[in-house]
Amino acid sequence: MIKQDLKTLEEKSIFVIREAKLKFNNVAALWSMGKDSTTMLALTRKAFLGKIPFPVIHIDNSIDFPETYKFRQDLAKKWKLDLIVADSEIRPDLIGSACCGKNKPDTLKKVMDQYGFDALIVSIRRDEHGIRSKERYMSPRDKNFKWDYKNQPAELWDDYSSKLDAKGHVRVHPLLDWNEIDIWRYVKQEKVPTNPLYFSRNGYRYRSLGCTHCTVPLKSNAKNVDQIINELAVTKDEERSGRSMDKEREYVMQKLRSLGYM
Amino acid sequence: MAVVKKTKVDAASEALWESPSEANWKAMQKALKGSGIEYYKIVFANEGKLSKMQDLTKSFAELYDGRYKLVTKIPIFMRAGKKMRGATIYLVGLQVYNR
Amino acid sequence: MYTDDAMIVKNIALLGHKDHGKSTLIGSMLMQTGAATQVRINEAKEYSRQLKKNFEPAFILDSFAEERTGEMTIDTTRAEIKFKDMAFALIDVPGHEELIKNMISGASYGDIALLIVSAKKDEGIRDQTKRHLFIARMLGIESLVVAVNKMDLIGYDEGKFQEIRDGLAEFITKIGFERASVSFVPISAYNGENLVKRSLNMKWYKGRPLIETLYAYAKREGRKQADALRIVTQGAIPSAKGELVVGRIVNGTVKTGEKVSVLPAGEAAVVKEITVKGSKVKKAVFGENVALRLDRKVIAELRGAVISSASSKPVVSDLIRAKILVTGKIRKDSVIKFNGVDISCKNVKVLNGISTTTGERNSSKTAKLLEAVDAEVRLARKIPIEGYDVTRELGRFVLYSGKKFAGIGIIRE
Numbered sequence: 001m002i003k004q005d006l007k008t009l010e011e012k013s014i015f016v017i018r019e020a021k022l023k024f025n026n027v028a029a030l031w032s033m034g035k036d037s038t039t040m041l042a043l044t045r046k047a048f049l050g051k052i053p054f055p056v057i058h059i060d061n062s063i064d065f066p067e068t069y070k071f072r073q074d075l076a077k078k079w080k081l082d083l084i085v086a087d088s089e090i091r092p093d094l095i096g097s098a099c100c101g102k103n104k105p106d107t108l109k110k111v112m113d114q115y116g117f118d119a120l121i122v123s124i125r126r127d128e129h130g131i132r133s134k135e136r137y138m139s140p141r142d143k144n145f146k147w148d149y150k151n152q153p154a155e156l157w158d159d160y161s162s163k164l165d166a167k168g169h170v171r172v173h174p175l176l177d178w179n180e181i182d183i184w185r186y187v188k189q190e191k192v193p194t195n196p197l198y199f200s201r202n203g204y205r206y207r208s209l210g211c212t213h214c215t216v217p218l219k220s221n222a223k224n225v226d227q228i229i230n231e232l233a234v235t236k237d238e239e240r241s242g243r244s245m246d247k248e249r250e251y252v253m254q255k256l257r258s259l260g261y262m
Numbered sequence: 263m264a265v266v267k268k269t270k271v272d273a274a275s276e277a278l279w280e281s282p283s284e285a286n287w288k289a290m291q292k293a294l295k296g297s298g299i300e301y302y303k304i305v306f307a308n309e310g311k312l313s314k315m316q317d318l319t320k321s322f323a324e325l326y327d328g329r330y331k332l333v334t335k336i337p338i339f340m341r342a343g344k345k346m347r348g349a350t351i352y353l354v355g356l357q358v359y360n361r
Numbered sequence: 362m363y364t365d366d367a368m369i370v371k372n373i374a375l376l377g378h379k380d381h382g383k384s385t386l387i388g389s390m391l392m393q394t395g396a397a398t399q400v401r402i403n404e405a406k407e408y409s410r411q412l413k414k415n416f417e418p419a420f421i422l423d424s425f426a427e428e429r430t431g432e433m434t435i436d437t438t439r440a441e442i443k444f445k446d447m448a449f450a451l452i453d454v455p456g457h458e459e460l461i462k463n464m465i466s467g468a469s470y471g472d473i474a475l476l477i478v479s480a481k482k483d484e485g486i487r488d489q490t491k492r493h494l495f496i497a498r499m500l501g502i503e504s505l506v507v508a509v510n511k512m513d514l515i516g517y518d519e520g521k522f523q524e525i526r527d528g529l530a531e532f533i534t535k536i537g538f539e540r541a542s543v544s545f546v547p548i549s550a551y552n553g554e555n556l557v558k559r560s561l562n563m564k565w566y567k568g569r570p571l572i573e574t575l576y577a578y579a580k581r582e583g584r585k586q587a588d589a590l591r592i593v594t595q596g597a598i599p600s601a602k603g604e605l606v607v608g609r610i611v612n613g614t615v616k617t618g619e620k621v622s623v624l625p626a627g628e629a630a631v632v633k634e635i636t637v638k639g640s641k642v643k644k645a646v647f648g649e650n651v652a653l654r655l656d657r658k659v660i661a662e663l664r665g666a667v668i669s670s671a672s673s674k675p676v677v678s679d680l681i682r683a684k685i686l687v688t689g690k691i692r693k694d695s696v697i698k699f700n701g702v703d704i705s706c707k708n709v710k711v712l713n714g715i716s717t718t719t720g721e722r723n724s725s726k727t728a729k730l731l732e733a734v735d736a737e738v739r740l741a742r743k744i745p746i747e748g749y750d751v752t753r754e755l756g757r758f759v760l761y762s763g764k765k766f767a768g769i770g771i772i773r774e
Contacts, residue, residue, distance in 0.1 A: 015595075
């Protein structure tokens with residue numbers, strides 16, 4: 001995995017986060033309590049003199065890891081987060097693979113409408129999966145959350161998209177250029193708080209965190225950030241291999257759905 | 263034959279299986295403190311495939327002590343009025359069993 | 362300072378006509394440099410099998426099912442490979458004409474252009490190939506590597522390779538590439554020849570394999586920065602001691618106590634305090650995002666303003682002369698997007714046309730689609746401008762007509 005220059009990545013992210021706040025009227029950020037969205041919050045504090053000047057949303061399906069809930073409580077207090085917990089209902093028709101695919105976006109849509117957010121910061125990275133390599137720093141979604149990836153606006157020279165229609169919003173992706181290993185290097189450099197589930201106990205750790213249902217641990221002895229960085233430097237496995245979908249293809253389809261492609 | 267004394271966790275667990283109400287979950291949270299229980303493992307019904315509502319009601323969490331000895335099994339959902347939701351947040355403080 | 366083995370990543374803008382093998386090239390490069398994970402390779406094999414095809418290296422890259430079946434890249438994609446002490450991000454851009462805006466978006470991040478031309482009979486150099494080169498040069502890319510592909514299908518014929526090289530040489534010079542910054546490499550993307558290792562089938566080729574050629578250009582010095590301070594502002598944020606101006610340094614350095622001018626209005630101010638990433642500093646440099654406390658409250662709009670050194674300011678004008686690549690209908694009332702703000706045009710006057718396929722200027726007075734023009738743009742208000750060569754951020758803009766992307770402009774001296 002390629003380690004990139006952290007200062008370059010950091011400057012770009014700070015620029016994009018500031019742009020989100022200063023370009024749009026009502027911005028919010030998604031926070032899953034994972035390493036990426038927590039790093040995004042750390043960068044936001046750098047951009048805004050130690051403050052996080054917008055609400056952070058957790059889409060909570062109520063079966064997240066207790067460790068994750070604990071992490072949420074502690075960091076919300078420590079960083080004085082304006083936390084919106086959006087209950088994602090469990091409905092009989094929307095459990096299992098339909099959960100991430102349909103249930104969470106439905107809840108998100110409700111929250112976005114309720115608060116009238118016109119921009120949403122999402123901590124996706126290009127290296128997570130091929131699909132995401134097509135994302136832009138700012139990507140407009142229409143009122144139905146659809147992403148018209150075939151007909152995206154041009155994005156060059158820091159000229160970013162505006163909203164497409166009155167009810168739509170813009171997804172902002174400040175971490176797009178980061179690789180997984182860069183996140184961990186930054187966590188080390190900046191002492192970004194991390195969910196303990198990422199660290200190995202009894203020979204297992206979580207590499208990518210979803211809820212208790214869709215996440216399985218991988219074999220690893222990496223007990224601290226340094227060991228995770230060393231592990232990632234040589235791994236050939238994909239980050240999401242720890243998500244329990246039967247096949248990669250199922251994951252792809254689901255992800256397409258959850259990202260609003262289909 | 264030794265008489266096994268019912269612990270606070272056992273009592274709270276029984277109450278939860280009876281009725282997974284908010285009050286009973288709060289009682290469980292209290293009972294867990296100082297009980298020696300350190301780890302949890304979530305077991306989803308129907309071979310892990312949450313395909314219908316009932317699967318969540320049949321799923322459960324196994325609770326283990328500091329030496330990884332199974333102590334009890336409890337539900338992982340709660341009912342508040344007509345609504346049903348997950349209840350893993352009441353297990354805050356425990357660590358995942360992880361093997 | 363944080364030291365580990367972080368790499369400089371150079372962006373390679375991959376250009377060329379569809380079906381000339383861009384995605385195949387990336388797929389092969391990913392495999393040969395060991396960057397493709399086994400999951401990706403297996404996935405690509407699986408898709409090849411499902412589509413009843415031989416193994417397609419291109420499938421490692423393209424991730425949308427419809428691209429796999431249509432064998433066409435819809436939007437910009439990016440793949441990273443390591444080589445020696447460097448990393449390359451290959452930015453694959455769509456080849457077909459209607460998606461020119463995606464091509465431009467991708468190419469705008471490029472440090473080096475890599476053009477793929479098929480040597481196969483009836484493929485060769487197309488107008489579109491030339492247009493892509495024109496655009497890459499216009500966007501400021503200075504180094505070019507031309508990979509002449511599908512050599513395996515023409516019997517590794519040196520004559521054909523030279524024919525393509527000679528056919529492009531004049532055009533490449535005309536649009537502004539220096540000869541010493543252009544290389545031609547014969548390859549087979551499908552077989553992976555002359556990519557990382559020298560091909561035994563083309564012993565007549567004495568140059569370096571593709572990746573070595575890219576590496577040599579990547580190692581060259583980057584563009585020199587101008588000295589005079591320029592900060593493009595994004596707006597103001599509150600702080601305990603009043604408003605701070607936030608923005609990014611696009612040229613020079615800023616120091617506390619420095620006298621500056623806030624443009625276009627030209628308000629004079631002194632920098633009292635500089636914050637970079639939450640810490641107060643005495644000095645900040647090119648590329649850094651700063652928050653500045655000035656000695657007075659600035660009255661002017663702080664979104665899209667420029668903070669300049671007071672002694673060396675850019676020109677402030679409502680009339681700009683620019684080279685414009687036309688990607689849509691340019692109207693009198695088009696809008697330019699300039700450093701995050703929209704400015705209405707009053708008039709766009711075409712002075713002459715420039716063919717994007719020959720590089721020649723012509724007497725055309727209309728802005729034709731996918732051609733370029735020299736034009737005079739009259740704006741509704743004054744903006745601080747500078748030649749693109751001096752300060753990129755102050756020398757470029759994007760044109761919109763309504764919601765339609767209509768062009769990109771490069772401001773000349």
